[in-house]
Amino acid sequence: MTKKELVQTVIERLKAKYPDVKCTLDYTTPIEMLIATQLSAQCTDARVNIVTKDLFKKYKNVYDFANADYDELCEDIRSTGFYRNKAKNIIAAAQRIIDVYNGEVPDTMEDLLTLPGTGRKTANLVLGDIFKKPAIVVDTHCIRLSNRIGLTKNSDPVKIESDLRKIVPPEESLGLCHRLVAHGRAVCNARKPMCEGCILNGVCKKVGVK
Numbered sequence: 001m002t003k004k005e006l007v008q009t010v011i012e013r014l015k016a017k018y019p020d021v022k023c024t025l026d027y028t029t030p031i032e033m034l035i036a037t038q039l040s041a042q043c044t045d046a047r048v049n050i051v052t053k054d055l056f057k058k059y060k061n062v063y064d065f066a067n068a069d070y071d072e073l074c075e076d077i078r079s080t081g082f083y084r085n086k087a088k089n090i091i092a093a094a095q096r097i098i099d100v101y102n103g104e105v106p107d108t109m110e111d112l113l114t115l116p117g118t119g120r121k122t123a124n125l126v127l128g129d130i131f132k133k134p135a136i137v138v139d140t141h142c143i144r145l146s147n148r149i150g151l152t153k154n155s156d157p158v159k160i161e162s163d164l165r166k167i168v169p170p171e172e173s174l175g176l177c178h179r180l181v182a183h184g185r186a187v188c189n190a191r192k193p194m195c196e197g198c199i200l201n202g203v204c205k206k207v208g209v210k
Helices: 003-017 030-039 045-058 062-066 070-080 083-101 120-129 140-149 157-167 170-186
Strands: none
Touching: 003 157, 003 170, 030 045, 030 062, 030 083, 030 120, 045 070, 062 083, 070 083, 120 157, 120 170, 140 157, 140 170, 157 170
């Protein structure tokens, strides 16, 4: 089985198991998605959603974030961890969006990566969920599962993204990433994956082809 055949099988099986998937971060606007994703670094989505429930009521748009008091914003996002650096990046990113992009979150990888606190994972999530563009979101679940399944041998997120782009149909890319998250949480966890009865048992390299 080639890697393209393997990934197609994985896509079909995960689609059957998790037909309706979406980003687990709560947001309503592009700037909210960007900030929620920045806050999710080294923090659970569940915790971020608790924080942003009040945060997005207090700061309603990119201008509110650009003009936020640094110390106050630090306190608002403290429980997400690394809050000082996150607050600095959020304010700076909002200011750049206003100064360079007329207050609108940009819709290209090149432009998104110029925003403070925005790496490829965040940029891909924004491109996929907000702008409906092909996107490979390489988070911890994607790294773990794509290696276990046999879709890549790399551990570097940028290399994994490159490997997956070569074999995943563009229109399936974001859905696959969201389904890897769902499967990683429900079945293929880090410490003790439940391989017996797993829908990928038989094609996953971790347990071998049967």
